[in-house]
Amino acid sequence: MADRPLPAAYDEAAAAKNEMQVDEPKPRSVDDADTSEGGDHRPKKDTLKRKILRVIWDSLDKSPEERRFVAKADWWIMTYVCVAYFVKYLDQTNIVNAYVSGMKEDLGMSGNDYNYLQTMFTVGYCLGNLPSQLIMTKVRPSVWLPSLELIWSVLVMVMASVKNVQGMYALRFFIGMLEASAYPGIITLLGNWYTPQELGKRSSIFIASSAVAQMFSGYLQAGLYHGMDGKHGLAAWQWLFIFDGIIGIPISILGFFAIPDSPFTSKARWLNESDRAMAQQRMERVGRKPPKKLTWGVIRDIATSWPVYLFSIPFACQLLGNRIYNYFTIYLKSTKRYSVEQVNLIPTGGFGIQVVTALLWAWLSDATQSRVWVICLAASLSMLGCIILSVYPEHNHSAMMAGWFLTYCQMGASALMLSMVNELLSFSTEQRLVVIGVIETFGFVMNAWVILLAYDSGQAPKFKVGYEMATMFFALEAIFILIIGYCAKRWKPGPKHQVVDE
Template sequence: MSESQDHKPSPAANVKVDGESIDLEDEAHGTVVGTKHSTKQKILRVIWDTFDKSPEERRFVTKVDLWIMTYVCLAYFVKYLDQTNVVNAYVTGMKEDLNMKGNEYNMLLTMFTIGYTLGNLPSQLMMTKIRPSIWLPTLELIWGSLVMCMAAAKNIETLYALRFLIGFLEASAYPGFLSLLGNWYTPQELGKRSCIFICSAYVAQMFSGYLQAGLYAGMDGKHGLKAWQWLFIFDGIIGIPVCILGYFAIPDSPTNSKALWLKPEEKAIGISRMERVGRKAPAKLTWKTIKDVFTSWPVYLFSVPFASQLLAIRIYNYFNIYLKDTGRYTVEQVNVIPTAGYAFQVVTTLIMAWVSDGIGKRAPSIFFGIAIGITGTIILCFYPENNHSLMLAAWILTFGQSGASALILTWINEILTFSTEQRLVVFGVVETFGFAMNAWVILYTYPSGEAPRFKIGYQMATMFFAVEAIFIAAIVFCEKKWKPKGHPDRV
């Protein structure tokens, strides 16, 4: 459900651009004041949300897209390239070179998750004190340097320490970027852009597989370094120009932006757009705000499905290990075949985004993704190992629900549109809870000794998808019945 259904928007804003007064679109009715949209315009609006805007607002949104979306997509691409390179490095020689045994691979993932969990909420709180345009790129520069240091690791203990620190610093990215998008885009625009942004992660996962395969073929042994070491070095190098871009591209929020690429009249458009959908400017974080967060339902009901979604889709991280265990494929193929799953992620995520923005509701698209993912995990529960084609199809289906995480956090942006501070805190808590659960659950559900036939893991993934569906239904009910604390319309 879009936030325009929860708030009484202010009248369509009137601002001056280049000395001329223009009327911005009334978000509640989808019209520019004094105009009536044809069926064709409504269809165009669903296809892309700037087609039916005034020329001035269309230019503004396009300009914001050029800067913000370019940066967040590139930055998240680099972040996920790092997260994916561990499994690609593991199946391309790191396991043997560092003599990794038993549950050490899972422990490596867990150390990252512990760091990520501990870094989430502090990073969100720091963004109420330090501008995102300074905070986010600086952390990216530091963790990019640490990624390159992984190439020099001589033992698993060093990797544990580095993965913890990298996770702690990378925790700023996902909730920070979605908070940033919530400062600039309306409900009609936010779902698409959140999902386009998260698709950059899937592209990174695809690219990592091809990159590792290419490095294995062309760089293995060059200058005394193995292909998996070159992967970490390349990942760190790629991130440097992106973080430099961040210092210039991130515009903070419309009311306090110092971005050089925004003209004063464009800031006025940004402010007016947020005012008409009831999205408030950043204010001081107070104890009352924190009390409102923890005595209202969103922080609790969103935490469970977000965590369940993360735990359910964790399963596809073991696709490479399954492929390697079959003995059917070369090292290059083990790295490349999972890219089909990431391509499937991109398609399903974009479908979910366009549908959810088009109908103004998030839940139906999330249920669609759950249906795809749970189909794959149910097949894996039966483990038809004699039917290799069906096994491959099942693994690829487990990728199909990943875009739901962006829609869940977009939904939070909309329900808590009235308070930037509540959004930041709830984002931090929801992410912290989700990754705290991930830190220990995978050790019991995917023990390395059972790879690749994780009997309990496949059943648990199915259960987590079901739990997610139940809580999404509960959110729909609560959203209709109760306003969150602090909401201006709360009785």
């Protein structure tokens, strides 16, 4: 990297800064940083201290210039992606909390209506996922993503006016279609700007924001039920959707300014010329290529290589396994031990577990330099929880609660799975966009119909096959991640699929 010339834009900016200076120092990465106060340009050795600093936080062992750039990128990119995903996941959790807080009775819902509501959202999500990723090869993410979020915010508020379950079905379908852009679009955006040493932590912090949203939803619903129920003729669950939509509008406006597209095409005003040069250098150093046109050749390469197929299976399995904790509130309500407020608040402990484990998996994977084993560990803990629920010790409430809380442990590791996709396909922006879109679409297509078989609402909370199937899904996730780990060492993904020399 040290021998690569900087882009012309950077050289011109440096020259303008000091016309008399012949050689303006380049912004240096960790690989180029000085090893002494005298400015010795020999590469620093990867000492134990530097390794520890890199595990604690990945910018601590970088040069001051690169550290400042990463801090600026974190301020704009991470702030936006976390609050944007927070409000999206707030909506998904609001549906569950609204259902147990009066929506079921007000809309006359019964039987499998709750599952159908989830399925309509999922169908819309599936239909919007891959097209959104493909559109982002033509339309700037800084325009596309916040525009969809603005429309999404309006539709979320409209849910408060629905009078029957059929109207809610229609709205959940379109909200799912609009929301489909968020997760894959953000994961792709993070892959455009962060190196493999930085991507795991950022992706997991991003996922942790969804757990925070789920915690917040419980407290928000409990507060609204206590203080806003019946205000201006609206039930507490209706106020829940109104607040969610109101929060989303300023976040969508922030997106128009915060999203920087890619280092090679960005027009973000918060980036100066030296920032762009630094960003491009960093991506070139790890093999990330500038965006190109999506061609049939790229599609053929995707279809004839293993990542799109092998990653689709464990991603779908983790989605199907994680679906189980959506029924925790229904179980709590069925015990008749808790008030409505308590039913909304108790699951926030599980979401707290998600925040802690998401960060734990990120730091652990960076410390061990292994994504595979960390994902397997996370899946195993959730599988243990599902085994307890499969036994269903209904007279041992403590054991049931332990089983439910263990099911929350895997969610944070899902970000590491797509981080692996970003890292393996770093050679092509287009492949990353399409493959992430296909993986997400496949996962949610499976999710749309499997839950109808596994979680019949009429059987709640003791599902005959749901708990056993969740156990199986977490086991399959771990098995396929191990297979992916082997394939990543044996075969190198790329435009030409070749065996790596041992």
